[in-house]
Amino acid sequence: MALPVYASPLERIWHYTRLVICALIFLFLIAPILIIIPLSFNAEPYFTFTEKMLAFDPSGYSLRWYDLLLTQPSIPNDVPRDAAWWGQVWTESAWVRAAKNSVLIGFFSTVVATVLGTIAALGLSRPEMPYRRLIMAILISPMIVPIIITATGLFFFYSSPCALIGWTGLEPYCGRLTSSYTGVVLAHATLGIPFVIITVTATLIGFDQSLNRAAASLGAPPTTTFFKVTMPLILPGVISGALFAFVTSFDEVVVVLFVAAHDQQTIPRQMWNGIREQISPAILSVATILVVISIGMLATLEILRRRSERLRGVTPM
Amino acid sequence: MADISASDAGLLKTSDGRPLKSALATAQQRSKRRAFLLVLPLLAFVIITFIVPIGQLMHQAIYNDGFSANMPRTTAWFAETPPGTVPDDAAWEALALDLKDAAAARSVGVVGTRVNYEMSGTRSLFTSTARRADDFAPPYRDALLAANEKWDDPNLWGTMRQVSDAYSANFFLAALDMTRDVNGDIVAMPEDRQIYVNLFVKTFLLAALITFTCFVLGFPIAHLLATLPMKWSNLLMILVLLPFWTSLLVRTTSWMVLLQQQGVVNNTLVAAGVIGDESRLQMIYNQTGTIIAMTHILLPFMILPLYSVMRPIPPSYVRAARSLGATSWTAFRRVYLPQTLPGVGAGSLLVFILAVGYYITPALVGGASGQLISNLIAFHMQDSLNWSLASALAALLLGAVLVLYWIYDRLVGIDNLKLG
Numbered sequence: 001m002a003l004p005v006y007a008s009p010l011e012r013i014w015h016y017t018r019l020v021i022c023a024l025i026f027l028f029l030i031a032p033i034l035i036i037i038p039l040s041f042n043a044e045p046y047f048t049f050t051e052k053m054l055a056f057d058p059s060g061y062s063l064r065w066y067d068l069l070l071t072q073p074s075i076p077n078d079v080p081r082d083a084a085w086w087g088q089v090w091t092e093s094a095w096v097r098a099a100k101n102s103v104l105i106g107f108f109s110t111v112v113a114t115v116l117g118t119i120a121a122l123g124l125s126r127p128e129m130p131y132r133r134l135i136m137a138i139l140i141s142p143m144i145v146p147i148i149i150t151a152t153g154l155f156f157f158y159s160s161p162c163a164l165i166g167w168t169g170l171e172p173y174c175g176r177l178t179s180s181y182t183g184v185v186l187a188h189a190t191l192g193i194p195f196v197i198i199t200v201t202a203t204l205i206g207f208d209q210s211l212n213r214a215a216a217s218l219g220a221p222p223t224t225t226f227f228k229v230t231m232p233l234i235l236p237g238v239i240s241g242a243l244f245a246f247v248t249s250f251d252e253v254v255v256v257l258f259v260a261a262h263d264q265q266t267i268p269r270q271m272w273n274g275i276r277e278q279i280s281p282a283i284l285s286v287a288t289i290l291v292v293i294s295i296g297m298l299a300t301l302e303i304l305r306r307r308s309e310r311l312r313g314v315t316p317m
Numbered sequence: 318m319a320d321i322s323a324s325d326a327g328l329l330k331t332s333d334g335r336p337l338k339s340a341l342a343t344a345q346q347r348s349k350r351r352a353f354l355l356v357l358p359l360l361a362f363v364i365i366t367f368i369v370p371i372g373q374l375m376h377q378a379i380y381n382d383g384f385s386a387n388m389p390r391t392t393a394w395f396a397e398t399p400p401g402t403v404p405d406d407a408a409w410e411a412l413a414l415d416l417k418d419a420a421a422a423r424s425v426g427v428v429g430t431r432v433n434y435e436m437s438g439t440r441s442l443f444t445s446t447a448r449r450a451d452d453f454a455p456p457y458r459d460a461l462l463a464a465n466e467k468w469d470d471p472n473l474w475g476t477m478r479q480v481s482d483a484y485s486a487n488f489f490l491a492a493l494d495m496t497r498d499v500n501g502d503i504v505a506m507p508e509d510r511q512i513y514v515n516l517f518v519k520t521f522l523l524a525a526l527i528t529f530t531c532f533v534l535g536f537p538i539a540h541l542l543a544t545l546p547m548k549w550s551n552l553l554m555i556l557v558l559l560p561f562w563t564s565l566l567v568r569t570t571s572w573m574v575l576l577q578q579q580g581v582v583n584n585t586l587v588a589a590g591v592i593g594d595e596s597r598l599q600m601i602y603n604q605t606g607t608i609i610a611m612t613h614i615l616l617p618f619m620i621l622p623l624y625s626v627m628r629p630i631p632p633s634y635v636r637a638a639r640s641l642g643a644t645s646w647t648a649f650r651r652v653y654l655p656q657t658l659p660g661v662g663a664g665s666l667l668v669f670i671l672a673v674g675y676y677i678t679p680a681l682v683g684g685a686s687g688q689l690i691s692n693l694i695a696f697h698m699q700d701s702l703n704w705s706l707a708s709a710l711a712a713l714l715l716g717a718v719l720v721l722y723w724i725y726d727r728l729v730g731i732d733n734l735k736l737g
Binding site for chain 1: 345348349351352353354355356358359360362363364366367368369370371372373374377534537538541553555556557558559560562563564565566567568569570571572573574575577579580581584613616617636639645670673674675676677681691694695698704707708711714715718722726731732734
């Protein structure tokens with residue numbers, strides 16, 4: 001990147017112009033995410049920096065919007081915050097309930113997507129796998145198909161999940177999957193699967209199959225080989241796939257909009273309401289929390305990447 | 318080697334005496350089956366929770382039994398008589414009795430809605446007639462005409478005949494701004510009711526524009542990251558990956574906050590004296606808002622494939638070109654740029670595919686002018702409740718996306734999809 005010694009003056013000017021342009025694009029990428037963090041501590045219900053904030057006057061900043069997250073929709077704010085009050089927050093606060101739902105749905109859909117996805121990735125990366133290209137295309141398609149189409153299709157399917165096997169006479173016993181946790185978890189697992197497949201097959205590309213054969217020749221049954229030899233080596237890929245799957249579920253709103261009911265309200269669903277109706281700075285405090293979470297996820301991934309590079313003997317240049 | 322395999326292949330045996338060739342084939346078959354069995358659970362899962370629902374959606378686009386399920390006698394009469402038959406006494410009786418039953422079952426609204434899709438203004442005809450259905454007595458023709466003169470309209474009977482078949486391509490026609498006239502011929506919708514084709518065109522143009530802006534912004538960044546030493550590029554990569562990992566709603570919200578009329582950007586511009594306090598820019602809740610927010614959201618999908626193609630390009634190629642007398646621009650254009658084309662293709666296709674089907678961001682920041690085809694599908698699903706039309710629009714969008722996906726697989730290969 002350094003400017004070569006033979007660069008002409010014009011090239012020098014262009015070189016620095018280019019750096020400035022790149023800096024501006026980086027600003028475009030990152031500024032919108034960082035700017036909401038200070039704004040979420042605004043003491044006033046505005047979406048812009050007040051004069052007090054710009055002067056770094058402590059009275060311009062407050063935690064009132066974070067407080068609002070705990071007390072919405074109708075928890076008293078002016079009583080002493082004892083155990084009973086916190087208990088009420090835990091059970092009644094709309095945002096806390098949404099957070100619990102998000103974590104619950106995210107956890108189960110991640111487990112389903114990661115377990116099924118990892119096993120399938122093992123099969124897909126074997127050279128003898130038949131119809132590899134077609135199957136891969138099917139498994140990745142939930143990521144490509146527009147989310148509104150997926151949500152609409154699931155809405156019809158969940159309304160009567162057994163309509164297609166009506167001839168068995170089971171249909172009346174099937175019930176519905178709309179307004180159920182199961183429905184949302186299954187849908188989110190499907191949406192997370194492509195990410196698990198992509199990350200795990202990418203890890204398996206560098207995987208030496210002769211290690212498996214070595215384990216087998218030493219008498220290890222396939223399950224032992226998997227847990228003692230394969231798994232530790234592909235673990236970084238599996239974990240990053242699981243993280244992707246979790247984030248996909250944690251961030252998903254359209255399917256929840258279409259197939260879930262009030263009981264399955266998640267954080268994005270709650271944000272969607274907040275943004276559509278009357279956007280209040282409380283949304284910014286949620287957004288800030290989510291940004292902090294994604295910074296944590298990114299850091300985890302980076303650590304994993306470095307670890308796997310070290311294990312494979314690839315040193316960063 | 319060739320001689321041995323040709324002459325001795327039949328003689329080579331495994332230790333247990335089977336011909337080697339068939340033993341090998343069996344072993345290969347077995348390992349194939351094993352690999353497939355590993356994939357099978359997931360494949361079955363995806364087919365049940367994803368492919369089947371989408372198949373059902375496609376079915377919904379050509380199947381609507383709103384009329385045939387609730388008007389069985391009339392449907393039977395239409396099935397027995399050839400098209401164009403003038404309704405006889407049997408037909409009037411079937412219609413009157415069906416209306417009576419439908420009124421009792423409270424399904425007459427569904428029937429009226431179904432007919433109304435093809436011939437506007439007929440829903441109220443069905444509901445108002447059904448309110449008086451209890452008093453119908455033979456002769457039914459007079460009774461129905463007494464309830465409403467319009468029942469004598471041959472066009473209405475033609476339309477009812479069309480919708481009495483639950484399978485119909487009419488929703489696809491409607492999604493393409495076409496309709497059937499009284500004779501059943503396909504004609505274009507009146508000018509003022511043509512919206513869908515224009516919206517498809519607009520969606521594709523906006524997606525192309527967003528892809529282009531992503532390319533213009535993404536190329537310099539990917540190039541910078543690819544040419545910096547690894548230590549620095551890993552650090553700067555975080556600036557690309559953080560938006561990628563941040564919730565979509567958070568990013569959309571930030572743009573709403575930044576671009577509002579009383580938002581940070583407008584306030585800064587006013588404070589800097591660039592614009593007056595009265596002429597604050599309207600940058601959100603319109604097409605501009607959709608373009609800015611979607612470019613920001615999709616930019617990492619452009620940068621990551623570009624970067625993964627640019628990183629392995631040896632810098633010595635450009636240096637060689639320079640040493641042979643090329644100017645830096647020529648060296649870039651003739652030597653560097655052609656090598657980045659696979660990345661450009663991969664990134665652009667991915668961004669375009671994702672942009673064409675975008676829903677959330679246009680719904681939140683698009684206002685009236687920034688809506689895309691996905692938003693109209695959602696509108697027909699949630700507000701107008703014309704699910705068949707929504708399904709037909711979804712089927713067309715899906716078709717377009719699948720073609721693009723196929724091209725992507727051909728050109729780039731799904732295996733090469735990279736995420737950070």
